Amino acid sequence: MDRTMEMILSRVQKPARYTGGEYNAVVKDRKQVDIRVALCFPDTYEIGMSNLGIRILYGLMNELEGVWCERVFAPWGDMEDEMRREGLPLYGLESGDPIADFDVIGFSLGYEMAYTNVLNMLDLAGLPLRSEDRDEDMPLIIAGGTCAYNPEPLAPFVDIFSLGEGEDVTVELIALSRRARREGWQRCELLAAAARIPGLYVPSLYRVTYREDGVVSSVTPLEGAPELVTKRIVQDLNQSYFPVKTIVPSTEIVHDRVMLEVFRGCIRGCRFCQAGYAYRPVRSKDPALLVEQGIAACKDSGYQEMTLSSLSTSDYRPLERLCDGLLEWCEPNLVSMSLPSLRADNFSMGLMERLQHVRKSGLTFAPEAGTQRLRDAINKNVTEADLIKSCRTAFSGGWNSVKLYFMLGLPTETDEDVLGIAELAKKVLQLWRETAPDKRRGCRITVSTACFVPKPHTAFQWEPQVTREEYLRRVKLLRDNMRDKSIVYHWHDPDTSFLEAVFSRGDRRLADALEAAWRDGAKFDSWSEYFSLDRWMCAFEACGLDPAFYANRAREKDEVLPWSRVSTGVRPEFLWKEREAAYQAVITPDCRRQCTGCGANLLLEKGRVCDA
Template identity: 75%
Template structure:
């Protein structure tokens, strides 16, 4: 272990985050390796190690001969201060080597508020922030993850964005990097060649022009780059790499358990949901494969908790078979199974009985909106009866904690919809009084509201976010009408939601804002300890950026959207049709009832989309 590091670690909180050495961490012989990769998660160790995508990509890359992929996380402020003071550049956890000397530096972008960490980490590595200032072939800075579906705010900093699922394209890109290195290509040669690989977007090969009103006039590809880059998907998840022998952290992380991904995509078409559109089409894994992988993961990690992960677990066709198969092994081995992401309309007694094996943690459910009218607008396709039945089942089964999640500020929302949330909470309470086997134990109903952020590649990508003042008024309205001691109400502060709305649909000009706010000290913006809206407001003013232009403005159908250069496979025409149906209050059936022609099935050549049948 590095001596300077050894000297500073006793001075920082939770030093085990910075040492590596965990069981199953991959350590390779430097002399047997010709490509070094830093897989960076722009948040702390505890968050990043909880990310299944990071674990998958780590495994995929380290299975490649000659490639050594190491993990890098954002240091907490105390560690960063020590590193800067002692001149320790950002290093890979496995080797302790400075990542500035690596061939590829990849970032996983899960949420917009992590963008300042990307800049901070590049700086901690001792690298110039901007792609154009890094002229040599290595390190190449790449990025992927959900936020890559609007890559533009980070475009000047990142050399290549990878759209969609990384299992296959990452390997292709690394092979290309190896070739470029062997044949001494220039960085520009590599970028031009990379743009020919499906799923890779090279922002420097596109010229963007603007109208005087600030909207985009044109996005022009150069050097033969494609006009639209379509995401990549893994065709057969049963055959895809899954990390059953994965790192067991030596210190507690946020999701400290085995995560078993049961399917990708979602059959629902919730009109606000970026994941629901961006991860299409639905591709399940078979229960047999899942059971085997779940058992192996537990045996290899020593975890005694397992969770099924997907966008909507109760939509998995063979969920009961899967639960039974897993429980046959889990019960005698003392492993508890939990199922998040359940829907109210298909939560059954059968499922609940299986859940009762484990610990009864609270049940969480997201009606998203307070009235049927608004739930139809957003295509949540869940009725009040479904919700109350869900609660009835849960309460009579002995559950006494229910969390209900909603959004405020959805398109067409009125005060009646806001008050509908309080009404619904009250009805849930009454159901509890009616059916609970033990009234003296009490009930806890938690209502949480988030501030709706319109996201790219959704039916609401053209919408304006309501103003902060209006959001705060609606919060107050709801707070004043929330009844009963058994109901607690939590709401999101507006600050980060406003910034998310700016960044989520921002264009390349926001890069200056990101750099400016970072220079003012922004980092770890997802943490209250560090976040300062004041700092962002100042930076926006200095950069002449009007947040309302990005957050609150309603876009017209013919406006060129900054992310139109990327495609999730779902066509913009389909999204517009969904938007019109939203305003008509017409629901769209889920993909199993009827194919709605979103276009994502075309990503799946030879097969048909699993959702229709």
């Protein structure tokens, strides 16, 4: 470490964020490497290192001969100030080399509120923000993750978007980049070739036009670009890469544990949930393999906690067999196990007993809505009886706290639905009073509400978000009707939800506002220490854009949506049909009971079937 870095680190919070050198970090001989990749996560080290996708891609790329992938995280404000003051460019954690000298810079996009950090990291690297301003010798800028399903707000800044799961397509893109370098291609040749790889969307190869009222008129592919870019999926999770030897952070992170991904996709069809649609079809991993990998990862890392990861862990068919296999090793080695993403309709006593073998973890359920009518409208497929049964099981087994998550502002929601949340919380509290064997510690029911954000590629992608004022009115209505001291109420900030809705369904014109806000100081917008809605409103006004046009406006059925050239594999016709079912409060069976014909199964290779 040079003296400049030593001086800087002595003046910032949590210097371990910026030093690298962790156990299992990969350092390669530069002379043996012909492709260098900067894997960027546009948030803090603690959050980025908790992301399983980052760990998978890092390990996968570093197993390729001649490829060196390094991690890069967004520096906190104090570190950024020091870097700019000392003229230190953004660097890879493993080598300390400036990422502007790398061949590829890839961003993981999991949240729209991180967009300004993407721009800030490009600027800290000393690179022009816009693709058109970068020359032939500069790195290729790619981006993937859930937010890539609407690539348009970031389109002017990113060369290539990777749609879907990155394990296979990343290897193909690296191979293409190697060939381009070997044969001396121009950047335009590389982009044209990349557009021919399934799952890669090259925004510069699409021309967008608008109607007089501001609605998108057309998104036209230029010569050589496909009409539709469909996401990539991993066909067989048993054969997919899993980072058994994973980096052990030198400082505490958000999820500091071994993460085992039990399956991808979701059998449910919650109409608001982008992940539920985007990760289809369901593909499961063999429990014996999971046991082997989980034990090996714990042994290598020394972690004392393991979590099973998926969109709905309790929907994994051999879950109890998997838990038994893991606990046989975990219990004598004092390794605890947690199961997030449990559903109220399949929480069992057997599962509960397994949960508390080593350490009793918290219980969280997400009814999402306060009445059965609204739960049916959003296709949650959970009843009040399911929740009561699960809470009775938990309370009688010794739990004395439950967290309940809901959304406010869902399509068709009324005040009766809002008050239904309060009634449900009171019923859960009364249930504890009736069933808990030990009441000395008291009970804590935590109710949390978030503001509904309409997402692309969901049944509610055409729906408006309620205004900030209306959301806060519903918050007050709920708060005023939930006064028991054993019920704690938290609600999400509506300002960040509003901005999330703007960029969630935005078009390319938002890039100007994004850049204007960043130049005015916007960064870390998911952090209250930095977020300023006033700053953003000034940026929108300066660019002649109305954010309510994107967040609070309903779309017509035949409207050209900005993301219309990318596909999750789920047909738009199916999504519209689901939207209509919502207004009739008609449920659609889950994929395990009946195939809904959404189209995602067509992504599977011929002869394979969905694991639902």
